[in-house]
Amino acid sequence: MQQGINAAARKIPTWALYILCLLWVPWLVYLAQTGGLGREPIKGLEHALGEFALKLLIVGLAITPLRRHLGINLIKFRRAFGLLAFIYVTLHLAVWVVLDMSLLWGQMWADVWKRPYITIGMAGFVCLVPLALTSNNWSVRKMGSNWRKLHKLTYVAVVLGAIHFIWLVKGIQLEPLIYMAVILLLLALRIKPRKAG
Amino acid sequence: GVGLAGLGMPAAASETLEPNSYDDITQYNNYYEFGTGKGDPARNAHTLTTAPWSVKIDGLVDKPGDYAFEDILKAMTIEDRIYRFRCVEAWSMVIPWNGFELADLLAMAGVQSDAKYVAFETALRPDEMPGVRFPVLDWPYVEGLRLDEAMHPLTIMATGIYGKDIPNQNGAPLRLVVPWKYGFKSIKSVVRITLTDKQPATSWNKANAREYGFYSNVNPQVDHPRWSQASERPIGGGLFAKRKPTLMLNGYEEDVAALYAGMDMKKNF
Numbered sequence: 224m225q226q227g228i229n230a231a232a233r234k235i236p237t238w239a240l241y242i243l244c245l246l247w248v249p250w251l252v253y254l255a256q257t258g259g260l261g262r263e264p265i266k267g268l269e270h271a272l273g274e275f276a277l278k279l280l281i282v283g284l285a286i287t288p289l290r291r292h293l294g295i296n297l298i299k300f301r302r303a304f305g306l307l308a309f310i311y312v313t314l315h316l317a318v319w320v321v322l323d324m325s326l327l328w329g330q331m332w333a334d335v336w337k338r339p340y341i342t343i344g345m346a347g348f349v350c351l352v353p354l355a356l357t358s359n360n361w362s363v364r365k366m367g368s369n370w371r372k373l374h375k376l377t378y379v380a381v382v383l384g385a386i387h388f389i390w391l392v393k394g395i396q397l398e399p400l401i402y403m404a405v406i407l408l409l410l411a412l413r414i415k416p417r418k419a420g
Numbered sequence: 421g422v423g424l425a426g427l428g429m430p431a432a433a434s435e436t437l438e439p440n441s442y443d444d445i446t447q448y449n450n451y452y453e454f455g456t457g458k459g460d461p462a463r464n465a466h467t468l469t470t471a472p473w474s475v476k477i478d479g480l481v482d483k484p485g486d487y488a489f490e491d492i493l494k495a496m497t498i499e500d501r502i503y504r505f506r507c508v509e510a511w512s513m514v515i516p517w518n519g520f521e522l523a524d525l526l527a528m529a530g531v532q533s534d535a536k537y538v539a540f541e542t543a544l545r546p547d548e549m550p551g552v553r554f555p556v557l558d559w560p561y562v563e564g565l566r567l568d569e570a571m572h573p574l575t576i577m578a579t580g581i582y583g584k585d586i587p588n589q590n591g592a593p594l595r596l597v598v599p600w601k602y603g604f605k606s607i608k609s610v611v612r613i614t615l616t617d618k619q620p621a622t623s624w625n626k627a628n629a630r631e632y633g634f635y636s637n638v639n640p641q642v643d644h645p646r647w648s649q650a651s652e653r654p655i656g657g658g659l660f661a662k663r664k665p666t667l668m669l670n671g672y673e674e675d676v677a678a679l680y681a682g683m684d685m686k687k688n689f
Contacts, residue, residue, distance in 0.1 A: 324663070330648055381633070394557060
């Protein structure tokens with residue numbers, strides 16, 4: 224089966240993935256406008272964008288374990304998933320700033336410092352910025368082994384994203400905990416058993 | 421007759437409020453017994469059996485017992501009350517309730533002189549409530565008021581919205597409405613009312629005492645630890661709805677501030 228998947232992956236150009244994932248944005252806006260995201264479309268849109276960003280980060284995180292444990296090679300899409308996740312996180316943040324908080328900068332500034340779930344979400348976003356800026360071939364060549372080190376920040380960002388989700392809901396809810404469990408599993412699969420000697 | 425709200429109503433409550441649409445009110449709900457999503461109650465609450473229904477009134481009352489819903493309705497006067505509704509999550513609506521004053525129901529059971537608080541309990545029906553499989557809260561949902569809050573003329577038991585029987589997702593067949601407190605105080609589908617001399621436990625306070633106090637009065641100056649309560653977003657304004665400032669005691673300050681005279685509202689949040 225992995226042969227089939229690998230062959231198909233070779234045929235699909237990465238730009239197709241960008242287009243497919245970005246078409247989701249106008250679709251979500253359409254849903255928000257027409258009641259498809261519930262009676263409170265601002266929160267609906269904000270949450271849909273944030274949740275999709277978290278999903279994209281998780282897919283990006285799954286690529287290495289998929290190759291290592293199942294022989295499925297989707298490595299050529301990894302940068303696209305990462306950049307798309309960054310775009311969605313940015314849109315999620317933009318909806319919060321413009322639509323949710325109506326540009327009330329004072330209240331937002333206070334919230335970023337005083338509300339741990341917002342602080343953590345913002346920290347996750349800040350982690351992603353250098354990663355997005357260095358997601359190009361020139362940076363990979365220029366930075367050498369430092370590039371790999373820097374991009375380990377993804378692990379921090381995705382965990383912060385999941386904590387942000389767990390923390391913002393009222394009470395203990397199941398869905399954010401499932402996200403966190405999947406993320407921790409994918410991170411655990413990266414731990415290589417140390418060889419003796 | 422939604423327009424009769426002015427009849428015998430306290431000043432702040434009778435100012436012109438534009439009610440939300442029936443769809444807003446009945447499709448955007450928090451009723452965790454039917455799921456934690458805002459659309460879950462509208463999707464899932466049809467399974468709740470609301471007839472027959474009775475309310476057990478017990479504790480410090482002269483006539484404790486199970487009161488059939490029909491008998492309660494026969495004895496009560498149903499009025500229209502258009503109230504602001506402010507959720508602790510910082511969104512708000514205006515809802516045209518139909519209901520009767522809680523004070524009248526309590527009078528029917530005869531409140532004894534040593535009663536100081538009123539405790540309320542929501543139905544717990546695991547077969548009809550898919551949400552109670554998850555321990556989001558310690559079921560059944562319980563709430564409480566000080567007796568003077570419960571006896572206040574603004575405090576009602578709602579049995580309808582827009583002149584129709586109250587839908588299950590809004591707390592059929594009868595639910596508390598305390599318009600100057602955050603929405604979670606207005607407990608739904610009430611099966612038990614207990615008069616007591618001790619402050620009763622309340623569900624959200626049990627779940628997280630730092631975030632949810634016993635009083636939970638709407639107060640723009642007392643923030644929730646995780647978000648500001650200074651402003652709120654009215655539901656129904658679409659993608660470009662603007663936030664508006666939250667009013668002290670949800671706009672009912674004139675009517676109810678006297679209940680809290682001399683009390684530190686920050687400490688007793």
